[in-house]
Amino acid sequence: MFGDKLSLEAFDSTSEEEPSGYRFQIIGDPLSDQFVLLGKLIEKMRRLLAVVHVREGDLGLQIADETVRGRIEWDGIEDSRRPCVVIDGRRVEWDELGRMLMTFEGWQFKLEVCDPSDEI
Incomplete structure (x- = not known):
């Protein structure tokens, strides 16, 4: 409550x-x-x-379309300030997310942070 x-x-x-x-x-x-x-x-x-946002590809985990939705989490390393994300129920390290985004090099993006109760 x-x-x-x-x-x-x-x-x-x-x-x-x-x-x-x-x-x-x-x-x-x-x-x-x-x-x-x-x-x-x-x-x-x-x-x-x-809705599926990521899929396994030839280069590992890849963004399925042009939109990715997930949740920001702590990476679990003591004294670390690095995030990780959870996409489609799976933990994705920050570096791996960056690698997946390289598919879209040169594109624009919009990062929007929403309350957990909001539907995005």
């Missing part, structure tokens, strides 16, 4: 201590029917899981 808002979350986890992979969140009114809110979360999960 966030004061006057209710947050429902669903996530992958490879261990009990730390979620990894896919993570979904939806914010709603705590006085509304929570099963309706759960249904909205499930619909959001289905929509987002239906």
Whole structure:
């Protein structure tokens, strides 16, 4: 609960201590029917899981189209300030993301950072 808002979350986890992979969140009114809110979360999960942003190619992981959506995470190295990202439920190191972007050398890009509950 966030004061006057209710947050429902669903996530992958490879261990009990730390979620990894896919993570979904939806914010709603705590006085509304929570099963309706759960249904909205499930619909959001289905929509987002239906889109593939990266695929395995001859050069390793490649951007599937011209749009990549994911989540910014910490790289897990103590005293490190480097991010990694999670795309399509898989962890992608910052250097690997840079290598994938080189396919688009000379192109423009737009980086937009959104709240985890927003649908992008």
